[in-house]
Amino acid sequence: MPGANLTRVEAQERASIVSNPQYKVSLDLAQGSQSFLSQVEVSFDSMKRGASTYLDLIASQVTLVELNGVSLDPEDVYRDSRIELKGLKTHNVVKISAICDYSRTGEGLHRSVDPTDGHVYLYSQFEVPDARRVYAVFDQPDLKATFDFSVVAPESWTVLANMPVESTESIEQQTEPGTLEKAPAQSCKRWVFKTTPKMSSYLTAICAGPYAEWTTQYANEDGRTLPMGLYCRQSLKEALDKDVEYLFDITQKGFAFYAKTWGVPYPYAKYDQVFVPEYNAGAMENIGLVTFRDQYIFESKATGAKINRRVETVLHEQAHMWFGDLVTMKWWNDLWLNESFAEYMSTLATAEATDWDSDWATFCSGEKSWALREDQLPTTHPIVAPINDLHDTEVNFDGITYAKGASVLKQLVAYVGREQFFEGIHNYLDKHAYGNATLADLLAELEATSGRDLKAWSAQWLEQSGINTLSSKLSVDADGTINSLCIEQSASDEFPVLRPHRLAVGFYNMNAQGKVVRTERFELDINGESTQVAAVVGKRKPDFILINDDDLTYAKLRLDGDSLKFAQENLYRFEDPLARAVILLSFWDMTRDGEYPAADFVALVLKTLSTERQSTTFRYALSQLDTTAHQYTAIEQRPEILQQVAEGLWHLAEQAEAGSDEQFQLVEAYLGYGDDQDFEDHVHAMLNGSSDLVGIEVDNNMRWSLIHALASQNMVSDEEIQAELDKRDTTENREFAMGARAARPVKAAKAWAWDQALHNAELTNSQIGALADGFSASGDEDLFATYIDKFFSCVDWVWAHKTFHIAETLLNPLSAGGLYPYKADPATLVHAGEHWLSEHEGAPNALRGMIIQNVESSKRTLRVRTYNEGLRK
Known part of the structure; x- marks a missing residue:
């Protein structure tokens, strides 16, 4: 993990010295494929004359350090990613020249080569401490500054920054001494950008490359005309072009909604949104230059849940322009x-x-x-x-x-x-x-x-950990009149805080059309261990009572006995999508806690999916079904349940509206099982176009889903996977192919994936993620048995030699994905994990946290599986 670890105390000390920083940043991106030239002039005031401070910088070589006109030896002042500045004056000017490296990990200035056409694309990602990978900077959020950026790049490129372009000029390319390679001769241009308003360094941004471009304008609420742009790789131009009007419309609706809601118009000079490859996050709120992962460009059919998520992400980053950026x-x-x-x-x-x-x-x-x-x-x-x-x-x-x-x-x-x-x-x-x-x-x-x-x-x-559980206790007279409804609040022994809640209680009844609808609603404050809902006393008991109606508060829910039974039988009849989501989440929470039988949850979900139309609820129900069937069911019952789920999903896909979102999600989910006797025939029929299932279009991504499904059942070879990639070699398809090869449930495939993910330095962050996910997601306990010791033996090495984001991908704190062999015997995983933790009590919190979460996931699997096995005795 390179770079000095800035502490809060150090940041406070530096902020007590440095004030009014201003930056002039010049980047030369025409120096070759490995590195770029970074030149910075930083001017700032010192509130303590004669004091010392430092700039942050991660560079392969520092060639110039000049403080107030005096040259300093870089070897004397640059160490541990800091440039030391001593003997400060009231006003100071620092000049730094450095050679910095492009990233392949999505941190700093990432460089990606599109195999479709060979085009190179650059983009920056600076949150939390990674502006220092591109230029020397006081890299902490409270030292806001103005920034003047200029960038040299190939003339055919588009270069974007936080502010509009002020000027451009064609220049002769010059290769900086000390770079790792001689750049090929090419025509270059210098882009000079307007000065930014005061802003934090982690929100500065640069994107450069032959990006495809669309522009429009917005009539901002303060009377300005706001330029807006959308950008992506040339190979995705056709796919994004279909959504440009829609994305501009969503963005404009966001501007209007936020300005009206807060009474503060959008404050900056422009608003560009760039879809970039091999991105670690969903998006980043750089001022005036938001970057998104370009998986949000849909070349193939996408679920409603994913389209919905893209809208949320656009509006999430836009909200940051005020809250976080301004x-x-x-x-x-x-x-x-x-x-x-x-x-x-x-x-x-x-x-x-x-x-x-x-x-x-x-x-x-x-x-x-x-x-x-x-x-x-x-x-x-x-x-x-x-x-x-x-x-x-x-x-x-x-x-x-x-x-x-x-x-x-x-x-x-x-x-x-x-x-x-x-x-x-x-x-x-x-x-x-x-x-x-x-x-x-x-x-x-x-x-x-x-x-x-x-x-x-x-x-x-905000200052206490943990979650409360809200339980409803109902007392009813013989004639069905409610004489008491009590909401009881509890907390864990570890975090025993009880909280005030503003919530609603909803009464639901089945109408003449067989739909369950809300008939009454009561809103109240609750606090402490027990609160009586006085407003419902004397009313007739409804079919169902929801104690967190409209999902106003944050808590685990436990329904009264009659409501639980009614929902178990009739959840698929509830008309309101939010009520369905709240109730299903309660059932899922009970299942994960070993309080509700896994087999019953499987039946509940399959029944609910027959009428569910809310795409994200549908998606998560399928995910919860997968976890329950594969991990939580009793071992002796599992083959029967997996077959039940696979056949049930295929039947639901046959019954769904042809071409619908539900049918699409059902087929994608079905491909994750392979536990029915018709699986191979179904998959091959879809691949060759002979399937009786009407409505499924086998586009690029669906084709790779089918290939991956066959690979996960060892029904396709590495050669066949490579042949599929050779038909269309793209960034995305390379990742699909790697994931499919890693998914084959044979020793050779897992060994190859393991070695590639850990040791192939040429892979991108996204390729490593595809390998790790394919490695862990298919295979049985025996196949992964030897990887338990291998995993815990490599943890320290990964942490020492990989960047944080790559370490997170490989060591993955969640139950699926990464190299953690979560499908191995959970008891053995728990034992090995607890041993590692006991031997590494002084390990960094982030690293220990990943391992703790892995171990806890295995503990839960063991605990819930034991509960379900006990139900069969």
Whole structure:
């Protein structure tokens, strides 16, 4: 893990010295395929004359350091990714020249070569500490500065930065002495960009390459005409062109919604969105230059869930322009606030400003289930987590930071009132524009507008770990009249805090058409161990009672006995997609906790899928079905259940509307089983066009899904996979082919995938991910038995020799994917993992966290499987 690990104390000390920084950054991207020239002039004031400080830089070579006109020997002042600056004056000017390396890992300045046409594409990714991989910088969020960028690149390229271009000029290429290779002769151009407003370094960005381009304008709410652009690789131009109008429309709706909701127009000079290859994240909120993973460009048919997610992602990054970019956290401990707020607002905007009006059901099924899963791990942490250094941030880009935080913000809006909440947000943005702020600053504004005391609320919701369970206890007279409805709240022994909740109770009944609909709703505050719902006393008991109706609060739910039974039999009849999502999530949580039989959950999901139309709920139900059938069922019952699921999915696909999203998802899910006798015939029939299943188009991605499915059952050879790739060699298809080869459930395939993922330095981050996922996702316990010791033996080496994102891909903290052999015997995995942890008590928190989560996943599998095996005795 290269680079000095900046601590919070060091950042505070540096901020007490450095003020008013300004940067002039010149990058020469025409120096070859390995490295580029970075030249920086930094001017800043020192609040302590004679003090010392340092710039952050990760470079292969520093060729010039000049402080206030005095040349310094780079070997004397550059070490451990820091350039030491001593004897500061009141005003200082530093000049740095360095040779920096392109990345293949999606960090810093990533360089990708598209095999389709040989074009080269560059893009930057700087969050958290990676601007220093491209230029010398005070790389911390509270040292906001202005930036002047100029970039030399091949003349045929497009170069983008945070601000519009001020000028361009053609120049003669010059190869810098000290670069690793002699660049081929080519015509070059220098792009000079306008000066940025004050901003944090992690939000600066550069994209360069022969990107395809579309432009339009937006009539901004402050009277300006705002230039907007969309960009992608040339090989994806045709695919994106079909969606350009739609994406521009979504973006414009986002601008209008946010400006109206907060009363603050979009503050920056332009808004470009660039779809880039081999991207680690979903997207990044660089000011005026948002980058997205280009898997969001759909060459092949995509699920509604994925299209919905793209809309959310566009609106998530757009929300950051105000919350995170205009007003930025002082230190990374408030990272959660940036991400949680953008997650909450993007869901709200998607539901209220686009055609995806069931997006709160999407949030419940996707984001909230992610939060519940991570909040029940030993690695859970408060939403406001202590961040003592940069390494601590590595453990906090997680379901607590994003999804739990957004769930709690939804609860906060219910608690203080929507109008009061957004009035407070307006005041916060207005007061701290172009500066830095803290959670305390935000809560002060919300207290002023709502009249609620949020210090106690924050202490319980934001500063304490863990999740509460809400259970409904119902008492009914013989004639069906309710005489008591009590909501009981409990907490774990480890995190015994009880919280205030603003929630709703919904009454649901089956109507004459056989649909279950809400007939009454009651909203109230609850607190403590027990709260009586006085408003329902004397009313007739409905068919079903939902105690977190509209999903206002964040908690685990346990339904009363009659409601549980009714939902088990009739969930597929519920009309409201959000109610269905909340109820299904409760059943899933019970299944994961070993409180509901796996076989019953399988039956429930298969029945529910027959009528479910909310795409993300559908997607997550299929995922939960997969985990339950493959991991949680009793071993002796598993073959029977896997066959039941495979046949059930195929039958549902036959019954689904031809060409529908549901049919598409059902077929994709079916391909993950291979447990029915017709599997090979079904797959080959779809491949050769003879299938009786009407409506499935075998496009590029579906074809690779079919190849992968055959590979995972050892029904296709490496040679056949290579022949398929040779038909169309693209970035995406190379990844598909690697994943398919790794998925073959034979020793040779797993050994090859293991070696390639760990030791092939030519692979991209995305190729490594495809290999790791293919390695772990197919095969039986015996096949993975030898990889238990191999995994724990290589952990230290991976951490020492790979960047954080590659280490995360390989060591993967979740149950599926990565090189963790989660399909091996869970008891043996737990034993080996606990031994590693006991031997590595001093390991970095991020590394220990990954291993702890892996071990906990195996513990849960063992625990839930044991519960289901006990039901058969």
